[in-house]
Amino acid sequence: MSFHKKLLTAITVIFFAAMLFLTVSARAIHNATLPQVTAERLSSVQFPFEYTDENGNVMTGTKSALAIRSDLLGSDVFVLYQREKNGDMRDYVRLAVIETGEEYNGFTEVLSGIGYGDKFVISTDSILSDGDEVLVEE
Amino acid sequence: MMKKHLKFNTKCKLCLLPSLAGTAVFFVIPYIRVLYYSLIDNQFRCNFVGLDNYIETLNNEYFRLALVNSMLIIAIAVPVLIVLALVISLVLSFGIRKLKKLRTAFILPMLIPTASVVLIWRTLFTDTATPLPIYMLFIWKNIGICIILLTAAFTGIDENIYEAARLDGAGAFTLHRKITVPMIMPTLLFTVLLSIVNSFRVFKESYLFYGTNYPPDHSYTLQYYMNNNFLKLDYQSLATSAVLTSLLVFLIVIAGMALQRRWDR
Amino acid sequence: MKKLGIVLFIAAALVFAAPVVMTAYGSFVSEGIPTLQNYADLLFDCFIFYPMFWNSVLYAVVITAVQLLVIVPCAFGFSQAKFRGKGALFTAYIILMMMPLQVTILPNYIGLRDMGLIDTRLGIILPMTFSPFGVVVMHQYMKSIDGSIIEATRLETNSILRIILTSVIPQIRACIFAVAIFVFADCWNMLEQPMLFLKRTELKTLSVFIADADKYSGNVLLPASVIFMIPIFLLYLFFNEYLEKGLTLGELS
Numbered sequence: 001m002s003f004h005k006k007l008l009t010a011i012t013v014i015f016f017a018a019m020l021f022l023t024v025s026a027r028a029i030h031n032a033t034l035p036q037v038t039a040e041r042l043s044s045v046q047f048p049f050e051y052t053d054e055n056g057n058v059m060t061g062t063k064s065a066l067a068i069r070s071d072l073l074g075s076d077v078f079v080l081y082q083r084e085k086n087g088d089m090r091d092y093v094r095l096a097v098i099e100t101g102e103e104y105n106g107f108t109e110v111l112s113g114i115g116y117g118d119k120f121v122i123s124t125d126s127i128l129s130d131g132d133e134v135l136v137e138e
Numbered sequence: 139m140m141k142k143h144l145k146f147n148t149k150c151k152l153c154l155l156p157s158l159a160g161t162a163v164f165f166v167i168p169y170i171r172v173l174y175y176s177l178i179d180n181q182f183r184c185n186f187v188g189l190d191n192y193i194e195t196l197n198n199e200y201f202r203l204a205l206v207n208s209m210l211i212i213a214i215a216v217p218v219l220i221v222l223a224l225v226i227s228l229v230l231s232f233g234i235r236k237l238k239k240l241r242t243a244f245i246l247p248m249l250i251p252t253a254s255v256v257l258i259w260r261t262l263f264t265d266t267a268t269p270l271p272i273y274m275l276f277i278w279k280n281i282g283i284c285i286i287l288l289t290a291a292f293t294g295i296d297e298n299i300y301e302a303a304r305l306d307g308a309g310a311f312t313l314h315r316k317i318t319v320p321m322i323m324p325t326l327l328f329t330v331l332l333s334i335v336n337s338f339r340v341f342k343e344s345y346l347f348y349g350t351n352y353p354p355d356h357s358y359t360l361q362y363y364m365n366n367n368f369l370k371l372d373y374q375s376l377a378t379s380a381v382l383t384s385l386l387v388f389l390i391v392i393a394g395m396a397l398q399r400r401w402d403r
Numbered sequence: 404m405k406k407l408g409i410v411l412f413i414a415a416a417l418v419f420a421a422p423v424v425m426t427a428y429g430s431f432v433s434e435g436i437p438t439l440q441n442y443a444d445l446l447f448d449c450f451i452f453y454p455m456f457w458n459s460v461l462y463a464v465v466i467t468a469v470q471l472l473v474i475v476p477c478a479f480g481f482s483q484a485k486f487r488g489k490g491a492l493f494t495a496y497i498i499l500m501m502m503p504l505q506v507t508i509l510p511n512y513i514g515l516r517d518m519g520l521i522d523t524r525l526g527i528i529l530p531m532t533f534s535p536f537g538v539v540v541m542h543q544y545m546k547s548i549d550g551s552i553i554e555a556t557r558l559e560t561n562s563i564l565r566i567i568l569t570s571v572i573p574q575i576r577a578c579i580f581a582v583a584i585f586v587f588a589d590c591w592n593m594l595e596q597p598m599l600f601l602k603r604t605e606l607k608t609l610s611v612f613i614a615d616a617d618k619y620s621g622n623v624l625l626p627a628s629v630i631f632m633i634p635i636f637l638l639y640l641f642f643n644e645y646l647e648k649g650l651t652l653g654e655l656s
Contacts, residue, residue, distance in 0.1 A: 008640055011637065012637050012641075015633060019457075023453040023457065026453065030447045030448060030450075085448075086620060087451035087619075146561070146563075147483075147484055147485060150483040150484030150563070151484045151486060153476035154476075154484070156477065157474065157477035158477075160532065161499070161535060163533075164510075164514050164529060164530045164533050165510055165511070165530075167510075168509075168510030168511065168513045168514035169507075169510045171513055172510050172513065226415060229407060229411050230411070244419065246636075247422075248588070249584070250635065251613075251631050251632060251635065252594075253592075253594070253610050253614055253631065254426055254613065254628035254629070255423065255628070257426065257429070257624055257628065258429065259422060331501075338505075339504065341504070342504075342595070361504075361505040364505045364506075368508075368509065368599065376509055377509065380505065380510075383503065383505065383506050384502055387506070390501075395494075
């Protein structure tokens with residue numbers, strides 16, 4: 001084979017090898033650039049509250065309310081959501097503005113900002129901003 | 139010996155089988171069904187309505203617009219293409235002998251996927267008031283093969299004939315008229331026919347350029363009409379226009395072949 | 404005259420190359436600055452690109468290969484077999500070859516629908532495999548082969564396969580490559596069939612990806628266009644000389 005034929009063959013092989021490599025690993029490479037987070041679903045916690053009954057006695061009962069671990073409120077809270085991009089579903093975060101209520105037993109009542117069942121970020125390996133794409137660890 | 143010959147002939151006929159079978163299954167038989175569709179009124183009721191669909195289609199203003207535009211391309215773009223190709227081929231073949239190797243480079247626009255160059259074309263030709271961008275795309279794509287065919291024909295003429303004619307005292311004009319033109323004719327006819335056929339294929343370019351199913355009026359060709367009917371699932375109109383278009387192409391091809399045969403005397 | 408010829412040639416070459424060069428240049432530029440961002444957006448953020456790329460490769464390779472297997476015996480049969488109506492049959496092939504795509508697409512679609520091949524890979528491969536273009540062109544090439552070699556081989560063997568392999572193919576090798584390139588380019592460029600016969604995006608081809616490029620975020624159209632051009636360009640460079648021989652040998656008149 002003449003020189004330029006050899007060169008052409010080499011280029012062709014390199015091209016297809018590169019495409020093959022990318023096909024297999026592009027997603028993994030992309031995911032490596034994403035912040036890795038763990039998440040939890042928002043659920044209800046029992047809160048005590050006081051009320052006066054018919055006889056005028058002060059009683060303590062419990063109510064169920066959405067609550068989040070108080071220590072998480074120290075930094076920004078991010079809620080996870082999914083959106084389609086370029087043909088597949090990706091995970092994104094949005095900055096939540098939370099209105100809080102009482103505190104009890106390490107949990108703070110959430111009045112607004114996150115809904116029941118919403119996933120929110122518990123831990124992350126890098127700083128997040130509103131609208132970032134993330135990789136959620138199971 | 140006779141038996142062997144017969145067997146060979148039969149075997150040769152068998153060679154045709156795969157191609158014939160495939161063509162029949164995927165083209166011929168469905169085409170007959172299309173013909174059938176064009177003669178009924180509705181997929182479900184299947185009433186035979188004869189030529190009603192054809193009359194309706196021929197009266198449809200969109201169809202007429204499409205037909206006119208398609209014919210305009212043949213009437214304008216193809217001659218321009220041929221003339222351009224002729225001029226370039228003439229200069230090339232009478233001027234340069236050594237650049238013959240690079241001739242095949244002209245085929246590249248035909249091979250390059252249209253989708254790849256469409257964006258650039260859109261930025262180059264921003265004026266969509268005329269069908270010029272589409273004509274230019276068509277010429278760009280097809281001039282390559284025209285040049286290759288025509289230069290091959292030009293260089294195929296024997297130099298000695300020219301010498302002999304010059305010795306007889308023929309001027310440049312007569313030279314070309316009596317020698318070049320007749321010898322080019324078969325290839326020229328074929329090139330023209332090929333370009334006409336390719337002018338129908340320009341739909342892909344046009345569709346990618348405008349990016350919509352409803353381009354400006356001047357570019358709305360038969361293929362758009364058929365494509366839109368396809369998307370609307372209007373099988374009757376689609377079948378009718380397909381049959382009509384195939385008749386048109388059929389006539390053009392037959393005319394071309396007849397011309398060729400007459401030229402061969 | 405010669406000077407004019409050279410100038411004209413260079414001018415023509417520039418005009419031809421311009422769109423391609425501009426596309427390549429544009430893919431490396433984003434808002435006026437040279438950058439690889441477009442390629443990053445495409446290769447690392449748009450994963451549907453890869454199946455579509457390999458689909459294009461698969462369809463083109465398979466269709467070209469099978470077409471050659473169908474065409475060569477068929478053209479051989481046309482040139483050697485004698486039977487009534489051979490001329491008419493061949494003319495029918497020519498007429499079918501000239502038909503614009505839109506006319507043949509409806510019959511194809513109906514045929515495929517009835518065979519349940521819509522939205523399958525086979526539905527794309529099969530109709531293109533039996534495209535009459537190859538038969539017509541190959542038959543023209545077959546006319547130019549030396550009949551005596553075939554006669555000689557026939558004395559030695561009765562197997563058609565042997566005859567074709569040993570006496571026919573070596574003579575028209577260049578033409579086979581030329582036809583293969585055109586068929587490959589045709590398939591690579593295929594747009595209407597994947598759009599109309601396929602529903603699932605992961606079966607569609609790169610040409611569809613480029614046509615639908617504004618569905619995807621980022622400037623992915625130009626990088627995709629460049630990558631789309633590379634295989635066909637490589638193929639052309641590879642078989643350049645065969646093209647030269649093939650195109651000029653087969654003069655349809």
